[in-house]
Amino acid sequence: MKLTFWGASRQVTGSMYLLETSDDYRILIDCGLDMERKDINPEDYIGLFPFEPSMINAVVLTHAHLDHTGFLPNLLREGFEGKIYCTHATLELTKLILEDSASLNQHKLKKLQKKKKYMDSEKRETRAKELYMQKQVDATLDMCVCVNFSQRIRISDDVHLTFIPAGHLLGAAHLFMEVEENGKKKRIGFSGDVGRHDSPLLNDPEEMPEVDYLLCESTYGNRYHQTKGSPEDEVLEVIKSTCVDVPGRLIVPAFSIGRTQAMLYTLHKLQKQGLLPPLRIFSDSPLALRSNMIYQKFNKWLNPEAQEFMKKHGTLFDFENLVQVETDKQSKAISNFGEPCIIVSSSGMIQGGRIEHHVRSNIQNAYATILMIGFSAEGTFGYELMHGKTTVEINKKEVDIRARIAHIDVFSGHADLTGLMRFVKTQKTEKLKKLFIVHGEYNNMLAFQQHLKDEGYPQAEIPHRGQCFEL
Ligand SMILES: [Zn+2]
Numbered sequence: 001m002k003l004t005f006w007g008a009s010r011q012v013t014g015s016m017y018l019l020e021t022s023d024d025y026r027i028l029i030d031c032g033l034d035m036e037r038k039d040i041n042p043e044d045y046i047g048l049f050p051f052e053p054s055m056i057n058a059v060v061l062t063h064a065h066l067d068h069t070g071f072l073p074n075l076l077r078e079g080f081e082g083k084i085y086c087t088h089a090t091l092e093l094t095k096l097i098l099e100d101s102a103s104l105n106q107h108k109l110k111k112l113q114k115k116k117k118y119m120d121s122e123k124r125e126t127r128a129k130e131l132y133m134q135k136q137v138d139a140t141l142d143m144c145v146c147v148n149f150s151q152r153i154r155i156s157d158d159v160h161l162t163f164i165p166a167g168h169l170l171g172a173a174h175l176f177m178e179v180e181e182n183g184k185k186k187r188i189g190f191s192g193d194v195g196r197h198d199s200p201l202l203n204d205p206e207e208m209p210e211v212d213y214l215l216c217e218s219t220y221g222n223r224y225h226q227t228k229g230s231p232e233d234e235v236l237e238v239i240k241s242t243c244v245d246v247p248g249r250l251i252v253p254a255f256s257i258g259r260t261q262a263m264l265y266t267l268h269k270l271q272k273q274g275l276l277p278p279l280r281i282f283s284d285s286p287l288a289l290r291s292n293m294i295y296q297k298f299n300k301w302l303n304p305e306a307q308e309f310m311k312k313h314g315t316l317f318d319f320e321n322l323v324q325v326e327t328d329k330q331s332k333a334i335s336n337f338g339e340p341c342i343i344v345s346s347s348g349m350i351q352g353g354r355i356e357h358h359v360r361s362n363i364q365n366a367y368a369t370i371l372m373i374g375f376s377a378e379g380t381f382g383y384e385l386m387h388g389k390t391t392v393e394i395n396k397k398e399v400d401i402r403a404r405i406a407h408i409d410v411f412s413g414h415a416d417l418t419g420l421m422r423f424v425k426t427q428k429t430e431k432l433k434k435l436f437i438v439h440g441e442y443n444n445m446l447a448f449q450q451h452l453k454d455e456g457y458p459q460a461e462i463p464h465r466g467q468c469f470e471l
Contacts, residue, residue, distance in 0.1 A: 001179055001471045002019070003469050004018040004468040004469075006465065007034055009462075010465065013032060014032050014033060015031075015438070017029040019188070021159065026058075027155070028075070030060075030062055047078050048126075053079045056080050058156070059072070059083075063166070064093035064096075065169060070098070074129075083155075085147055085155060087163050089171025089294065098140060100287050106133065112131075149301075162176040167413075168192070170294065170298055177190070186212050188213045193413070194216075200265055201295070201306045203301070205415065208426060213434050214427060217438060220416040222417065224416050225412055226409050232273070235267065238369060242368075243277060243279055247340045249341055249362055250342045251343050251358050251362055252342065253359070253370070254344050254348050260344055260346065261291065262413075264322070265309075268317060268319045271319045271320065282342070284334065285354065286326055287346065289326075349374075349375075349377060349380035349382035349383065350385070363403050364394075364399055364401075365403055370405050372405065373407075386405070386407055435460040445462045
């Protein structure tokens with residue numbers, strides 16, 4: 001059996017691993033959008049993929065995030081005809097994410113056509129080819145097969161698959177695969193994204209059974225979350241210093257799927273406890289609104305506290321003073337709202353989405369706080385803000401950043417070093433043949449690898465893109 005690393009290798013995004021069994025059954029694990037595009041060798045590629053999509057028999061998804069699912073419709077376009085296995089909630093969230101991408105792609109395509117004059121035609125053509133539309137999204141969704149958590153299913157004569165709850169996002173799973181080869185059973189574990197313990201809404205990640213080979217993400221492989229109190233305590237402190245002590249605005253960049261729900265739920269809890277000041281709260285993302293409904297629909301997969309809250313109040317995310325912003329026009333009109341307020345909008349890395357205009361119109365306001373609550377990849381504006389950027393270009397003029405930039409870890413969807421070690425340490429080192437570090441910035445991976453070695457896992461290695469291992 002062979003495993004090839006085609007994405008999230010020495011970088012965070014673009015998760016994609018190809019598992020080929022000795023009887024030529026080919027399984028692609030995740031098919032994510034590569035937002036970083038590092039180390040791509042064009043010679044590896046036939047069309048948009050470094051392998052022939054029609055030769056893939058099945059795809060298995062760990063969870064719905066764009067960097068794990070965002071390239072799927074292109075796989076179909078280039079000839080894939082197999083099944084896509086995922087959990088029920090992953091299917092519904094993937095539907096939202098891919099439909100949103102398809103509508104953004106329409107705008108991107110128009111923009112590309114305008115660039116005809118200045119862009120190299122080959123490059124433009126490749127870019128245009130990546131931009132799938134709703135039709136391909138529908139066809140992708142039709143190929144999905146939903147599987148329950150913890151249900152062991154056979155996906156080919158020799159391969160069994162089990163989805164194990166991973167926390168991180170509604171529907172997110174670790175994958176446990178058992179492959180029979182020449183009468184011998186080999187077990188492979190894919191971490192997907194590992195969630196954290198005690199997060200608002202979600203259950204703790206569950207343990208991976210004993211495996212021979214383990215792939216482990218490393219987004220926070222080199223840091224410990226700094227959490228001072230409960231999500232409610234930490235959020236309330238920022239609200240007080242921004243909107244009560246001074247008449248300011250709190251701007252929260254948050255992904256529409258996952259982080260926004262955690263934030264709204266926390267605000268709702270504060271409101272029910274009578275602790276939330278009477279401020280207007282704008283949730284400015286139609287995608288988040290649809291995602292809220294899916295979280296409520298699948299509330300049996302949320303943690304017991306959230307289920308209890310839902311039973312008692314009939315809703316997780318709706319409360320007094322919360323305004324769900326629908327149109328672009330309504331979104332822009334928030335600038336004219338004169339009172340202190342809270343704006344939760346996407347994207348979380350301040351790269352695209354309505355958050356961009358909220359940040360732009362408040363970044364010179366010394367009374368505003370921009371509260372970062374999630375991960376920002378290198379190269380995004382969110383990353384720069386979190387790393388001390390002091391000026392920004394607005395309307396071709398460099399201006400000072402006067403808003404306060406705050407950062408809390410309590411909403412992070414990823415396990416930190418403690419959580420990742422907890423995940424790995426359920427494996428006995430003498431049984432584990434290889435431990436592959438994936439899905440992280442390269443420097444963090446190196447630090448994580450060193451940490452693993454110090455903790456008794458000398459088999460940890462960091463595959464590069466295109467590297468193939470015989471298992
Ligand atoms: Zn994720």
